[in-house]
Amino acid sequence: MHKTINQLIKLQSLDKKLKALSDKLGDLPETVKTLEYQIKEKQKENITNSETILANEAETRKNEAKISDITVAMKKYQEQLYLVTTNREYDALTAEIDFSKKEILIAEDEIIKTEENNEELKEKIKANEIGIQKSKDGLENAKKDLDQTIKDTGAEKKELEKERETIVELIPKRYLNNYKRIYNARNGIAVVPVKRNACGGCNSTIIPQKRVEIYKSKTILVCDVCNRFLYSEDAINEEMKGEDK
Numbered sequence: 001m002h003k004t005i006n007q008l009i010k011l012q013s014l015d016k017k018l019k020a021l022s023d024k025l026g027d028l029p030e031t032v033k034t035l036e037y038q039i040k041e042k043q044k045e046n047i048t049n050s051e052t053i054l055a056n057e058a059e060t061r062k063n064e065a066k067i068s069d070i071t072v073a074m075k076k077y078q079e080q081l082y083l084v085t086t087n088r089e090y091d092a093l094t095a096e097i098d099f100s101k102k103e104i105l106i107a108e109d110e111i112i113k114t115e116e117n118n119e120e121l122k123e124k125i126k127a128n129e130i131g132i133q134k135s136k137d138g139l140e141n142a143k144k145d146l147d148q149t150i151k152d153t154g155a156e157k158k159e160l161e162k163e164r165e166t167i168v169e170l171i172p173k174r175y176l177n178n179y180k181r182i183y184n185a186r187n188g189i190a191v192v193p194v195k196r197n198a199c200g201g202c203n204s205t206i207i208p209q210k211r212v213e214i215y216k217s218k219t220i221l222v223c224d225v226c227n228r229f230l231y232s233e234d235a236i237n238e239e240m241k242g243e244d245k
């Protein structure tokens with residue numbers, strides 16, 4: 001068999017084993033990443049909400065001081081009402097008092113709104129804290145499972161990756177690039193045997209002359225339809241028989 005085809009077959013076998021090890025991790029890596037992101041986002045939201053609460057409290061103090069100042073001024077206006085001597089002065093003071101009352105109502109409304117907003121934000125912070133703790137618990141368990149799985153498969157994975165590096169070095173670059181492209185495009189199946197005179201990947205019929213060339217294994221041939229590398233199982237069996245003698 002052509003040595004490059006043989007190396008591509010070995011490479012595909014190694015990649016299949018490595019994928020099986022990766023599949024053992026399941027969605028644990030993604031779960032860990034998702035939980036870490038959720039925790040980070042909730043923490044950021046809590047920081048923003050806490051800052052808003054502080055800003056609201058400062059605004060409330062400002063409005064309370066405003067109400068206090070207006071109340072003092074109103075008291076003076078009311079005292080002056082008893083001292084006025086003309087209707088114009090009386091009307092002016094009355095207008096100031098009415099305006100002050102409206103300003104107090106506006107400030108009181110603002111205080112109520114900020115207090116209500118703060119209550120909502122505090123509830124959100126509390127809910128987020130509960131969610132953060134749940135996510136942290138889930139993250140801890142997911143990390144433990146992930147670490148254990150990595151530990152269980154680590155040695156085998158390292159050995160397979162080392163063997164893969166050795167094989168990759170032996171394969172000409174153009175064939176290796178084609179293998180990678182086909183492997184990714186064809187669901188991890190880039191090298192297939194000829195079965196019942198057809199491509200073992202897409203089942204397209206292979207013409208007799210091409211089948212003979214594949215059996216001779218003197219050149220590297222691919223399927224005209226799916227572009228997978230082709231090899232002859234019969235040729236492999238013949239080689240194995242020759243090695244046993």
